[in-house]
Amino acid sequence: MNRISKLLLCPMLVALLAAPFYYATAAEPAKSKAAKSKGKTNPEPAPASAAADPATTQPPVQQYQYSTRPAAVAGGANPFNRLLKVAKIPHQPASSDEIHDPTNEGSMILQPPLEAYEGLPQTETGLGNGVNWVKALDDGNIKPRWERTDPSAEPMVMDMNIVRVPKSSMPDVVFPHRQHTLWLACSNCHPDIFIPRKGANQINMAAIILGQKCGVCHGKVSFPVSECKRCHSQPKKVAVNGGGPTQ
């Protein structure tokens, strides 16, 4: 074992010692002086590979320069979720909500939302304003006027539910006229947004998200579209075809 290792080591040592000069002269045979000085000052470069390779007149193979590669930065091209915006604390007062100008004196006078929401019923999800406005109205927490100058005016409420059966597997939609007529006049929706006739309105979620049909209000001011269950509230009656599209 000892002998074999010694026998192996000796030529390797010789090769290592000779390699810088050999390498330098092989690379630049014309400039021997420069090569020698270079070899003295820089005796490192790849001795084993240079020694193993046969003497070629080609310059040494340029190794891939890892240092020139731009360093990958977390949060550069590969953050955790590049499309998800950073969540912020909701219901900020006007002085720090990033839409009001904090240098404007008026912004400081405006009422902070959370002060107004005190005592109002909250929604489960907390989305949007986080306030269940209809419940607040029903419970008498708020008394919004129906007429601009007459606090005693009362709306004409129509209590009629309309059930819509989505083609998808989502639960059926129950549209309650009561909650809507508490806030709105008939002319707000009919006939511009919804034709008041059964089967005359094609509604889909894409249109709603783009701000049409229900999306004229829901997803802007009324409760957000992400509160799915508040509209899709009635379990689907499984049809003969297993809940597939009806006709």
Add this chain to the structure above:
Amino acid sequence: MWSLAIVAVFIDPAPAVAEYGDVVINNYSDAAGMRPVVFPHWFHRIRFRCKVCHADLGFKFKAGGNDINMYKIIEGKFCGACHNGKVAWSVKNCILCHSGNPGTPIQIHESTMQELAVPTNPLTTKK
């Protein structure tokens, strides 16, 4: 590296934290050297039903779609129906409405359209 990562997180364009339903109206404000108007829906719906503005006063369901100007307001139309010093404070309180950050575009804050993901690298998008 860590500091870079932390900086990247903070620089990431985050949405403003204004209240759901806040409308920024900037039809003429910026051009006229005024701050854009921020209309808080939440504040108004505590005091009035939707019908009062959207049926009686003729506000369309469209941010920036009503072509409101100060002349109309002083005449008693749109905001001026209430903001006349009788129902609500008068139009002389300029800075209470004109309180938005200069340059803020017309928008309904936190609307579904704002929540849709947009390309992060505009150079790669087709125009």
